[in-house]
Amino acid sequence: MAALPALSYSSFRTYEECPLRWRFLYIDKLPEAPRGYFTFGRVIHSVLEQLVAPLVVPTARRAGESDRQRTLDEFHARGRDATPPRWFSPDELLEAYAREWSAEGYSSPEEESRYKALGRELLLRYYDFLLRERPVPVAVEEHLETRWDGIPVHGYVDRIDRTASGGLEIVDYKTSRELSNDDARESDQLSLYQVLVEKNYAEPVHGLTLYHLRSLTPLRTEPRDRASLVGLHDRFGTVLDGIRAEAFEPAPGRHCMRCDFRDRCPEFRTVPPVEGARLRSLVDRFESLRAEEGRLEVELRRTADELHRAAEELGVHRVPGTRSTLVRRREEAWQYSLDPVRPLLDRSGLSTRVGTGSTEEVRRLVRDPDVDPEVRRKVAETGARRVKWYWELEEASGDRPS
Ligand code: SF4
Known part of the structure; x- marks a missing residue:
């Protein structure tokens, strides 16, 4: 784009409402x-x-x-x-x-x-x-x-x-x-x-x-007051950034009712008749695949759960099928709820060590020999282990433990 335009109120408001309409009016200069x-x-x-x-x-x-x-x-x-x-x-x-x-x-x-x-x-x-x-x-x-x-x-x-x-x-x-x-x-x-x-x-x-x-x-x-002008200035800045980045996506809404550019807008333009039949069948296919995807997800979860129950009862982690073997895997994660020990951490000057409460931060603290063992114990006690089992497919000819 050539030089960035000075923003008037109506230009600003038009862009906030619909960037594409702004482009039609202020760049393409289409008449209304x-x-x-x-x-x-x-x-x-x-x-x-x-x-x-x-x-x-x-x-x-x-x-x-x-x-x-x-x-x-x-x-x-x-x-x-x-x-x-x-x-x-x-x-x-x-x-x-x-x-x-x-x-x-x-x-x-x-x-x-x-x-x-x-x-x-x-x-x-x-x-x-x-x-x-x-x-x-x-x-x-x-x-x-x-x-x-x-x-x-x-x-x-x-x-x-x-x-x-x-x-x-x-x-x-x-x-x-x-x-x-x-x-x-x-x-x-x-x-x-x-x-x-x-x-x-x-x-x-x-x-x-x-x-x-x-x-x-x-x-x-x-x-x-200054505070409300700062808020408006930020919005003007956002609009200017959008124009500078040539971000002119349509933003449909009630305002489309009074827009003169609907016949040019992707939200309202219709598929040309010559492409109608081909695209219609693609849409129908997409729709049935999406429905199938949902049904398959439910069925996959049910089958996996039944296999987990059987594996636990039988004490096995490998279950052979006709073409491949399912291998049971485990994923483990710890979660810490630090709220009960926050006062203790504050008193010990350790709050910043576990700022976001991420597992890595807490574990580092719990293993740190320089930290009071009593504090480490209390922090460790807020942890709960989450175990998730899942299945991995292994080719039948794959590497079984010998
Ligand atoms: S029809 Fe609506 S979405 Fe399309 S350009 Fe006009 S205001 Fe924007």
């Missing part, structure tokens, strides 16, 4: 079928960007993270000698909505008009909310990137507000039907945005918010 709800989300985000962009005020940012990073002034056309923020009128808002609207991906004109009406209502209600709340945005739809302890990551952050407490709040709009506080608390996307903002801005992050637009509900959470 448009879907109405994605189009809807894109349109709403775009209108909100236009609504909020004139309100953006500059703030400090960390320097040197990336030359390609867009600066605030690019977002903020007014520059630092700005005229006061200018709010859209409701009519301008709806004009922007009409301009941005796209019919792509809706399953029917009825579905499209349902979504269109929903978007209109949602935008007007959110507009009223913004007028009341008067947030202080410092960025909208900002592309941020960084190396997160060696892992290249990037993302577009919907909005970053300055808080009354002098920090920053990250806001991510959601147009989905349902959203809960748990979604906000557990959102890996918000965690990644926190990392991106912390690496790019001077002010600390004071809050993370998923904004549920359908119910006008901000679901606010505290910034993530």
Whole structure:
């Protein structure tokens, strides 16, 4: 693979869900079928960007993270000698909505008009909310990137507000039907945005918010602590390692329902008709051999047990058959349960000698003349001998003891 890509949240999530789908999307660059709800989300985000962009005020940012990073002034056309923020009128808002609207991906004109009406209502209600709340945005739809302890990551952050407490709040709009506080608390996307903002801005992050637009509900959470970010960083590292190793195996699950690549995926592709009959008979053969294997195993065990019983009764270890002779062999192993003597070993400073409790370690200790004989005796007493008998086939012409 050429250069390793910077991971966005959706790229990361796609790989975690199914590496093969990631390859189809990010290496083969196969297009996905448009879907109405994605189009809807894109349109709403775009209108909100236009609504909020004139309100953006500059703030400090960390320097040197990336030359390609867009600066605030690019977002903020007014520059630092700005005229006061200018709010859209409701009519301008709806004009922007009409301009941005796209019919792509809706399953029917009825579905499209349902979504269109929903978007209109949602935008007007959110507009009223913004007028009341008067947030202080410092960025909208900002592309941020960084190396997160060696892992290249990037993302577009919907909005970053300055808080009354002098920090920053990250806001991510959601147009989905349902959203809960748990979604906000557990959102890996918000965690990644926190990392991106912390690496790019001077002010600390004071809050993370998923904004549920359908119910006008901000679901606010505290910034993530270091421990949970370490966990997420490990997962990003695992994804990057997988991509680097070109590990693109399919990982089937419920998500396959919405995958557009099923006809290319080995989990869903069907055997070509020309190979159907040959492979079907191989599968049938495999199935009956597998059943036979199970039956033979049971029968083999029963026969061996009967022979063991007879050998014990008769006191013999060699039993001739027609073509070969069965020879009875013994395998012996000792197992030690050291729990009862652990305190004694601790007191004697010998615990590390039998760290894993393996037979070899314990035996070495029991035979060590430098160890107190009483300790050795007590350790030895925790042992139990396990004997296993088994049969070996010997050719009839084989070497019998003379
Ligand atoms: S169909 Fe399922 S397993 Fe196959 S690529 Fe798509 S998501 Fe992965």
